[in-house]
Amino acid sequence: MDSKKELKMRCWIDIDGKKFFGPGRVQLLQMINEHGSLSKAAKEMGMSYRKAWAMVDDLNARGKTPFVILHKGGVSGGGAELTPEAQQLLQAYSELTKELEQAIASKQEKILGLI
Amino acid sequence: MDSKKELKMRCWIDIDGKKFFGPGRVQLLQMINEHGSLSKAAKEMGMSYRKAWAMVDDLNARGKTPFVILHKGGVSGGGAELTPEAQQLLQAYSELTKELEQAIASKQEKILGLI
Numbered sequence: 001m002d003s004k005k006e007l008k009m010r011c012w013i014d015i016d017g018k019k020f021f022g023p024g025r026v027q028l029l030q031m032i033n034e035h036g037s038l039s040k041a042a043k044e045m046g047m048s049y050r051k052a053w054a055m056v057d058d059l060n061a062r063g064k065t066p067f068v069i070l071h072k073g074g075v076s077g078g079g080a081e082l083t084p085e086a087q088q089l090l091q092a093y094s095e096l097t098k099e100l101e102q103a104i105a106s107k108q109e110k111i112l113g114l115i
Numbered sequence: 116m117d118s119k120k121e122l123k124m125r126c127w128i129d130i131d132g133k134k135f136f137g138p139g140r141v142q143l144l145q146m147i148n149e150h151g152s153l154s155k156a157a158k159e160m161g162m163s164y165r166k167a168w169a170m171v172d173d174l175n176a177r178g179k180t181p182f183v184i185l186h187k188g189g190v191s192g193g194g195a196e197l198t199p200e201a202q203q204l205l206q207a208y209s210e211l212t213k214e215l216e217q218a219i220a221s222k223q224e225k226i227l228g229l230i
Contacts, residue, residue, distance in 0.1 A: 009126045089229045096222045107211045114204045
């Protein structure tokens with residue numbers, strides 16, 4: 001058997017039953033943090049600027065604090081930075097994900113051996 | 116704020132990139148185990164017999180061993196039972212899920228407090 005078996009996991013946050021935060025937004029925030037620019041972050045993710053902007057707008061609108069500050073205009077064409085709350089959220093989410101991935105890694109061989 | 120924030124998780128198994136086993140099939144196997152009948156299990160889940168049968172057929176076809184034995188006909192209209200491998204898989208998946216849920220519960224307050 002050459003079939004590829006994978007044990008997968010996804011962890012996300014809903015607000016009022018609607019997705020608010022998960023792997024895609026984590027990656028977008030990480031890219032914004034790295035590049036200091038929403039357009040560069042969007043490009044890096046192969047996503048339209050419009051879509052990335054809508055994600056940021058939703059994060060800022062539905063969370064209890066803003067997560068991304070957009071600086072308009074200027075010579076550099078504006079920039080984007082994460083708020084301290086966004087940094088804390090990324091950190092906490094990354095710790096949780098690591099813990100979940102460890103649990104999965106420890107059971108993976110046993111479970112995949114059964115299928 | 117009366118908004119309902121939830122930290123959610125899903126864990127599943129893909130074979131060759133296609134979903135093979137996850138919460139829906141777990142529930143179907145549990146219902147088959149409980150009722151000894153695929154039609155009762157399907158009914159219990161609000162699912163058509165046809166759909167439940169297709170799930171069982173896929174589980175039996177793509178796993179390395181059958182997971183459900185269907186007994187045809189007879190006075191009782193046939194029955195369904197799990198193989199030992201299915202019992203083991205349910206057990207291992209349930210242990211993993213419990214572990215993942217504990218990790219989530221321990222981080223939930225902190226993470227949801229940030230959003």
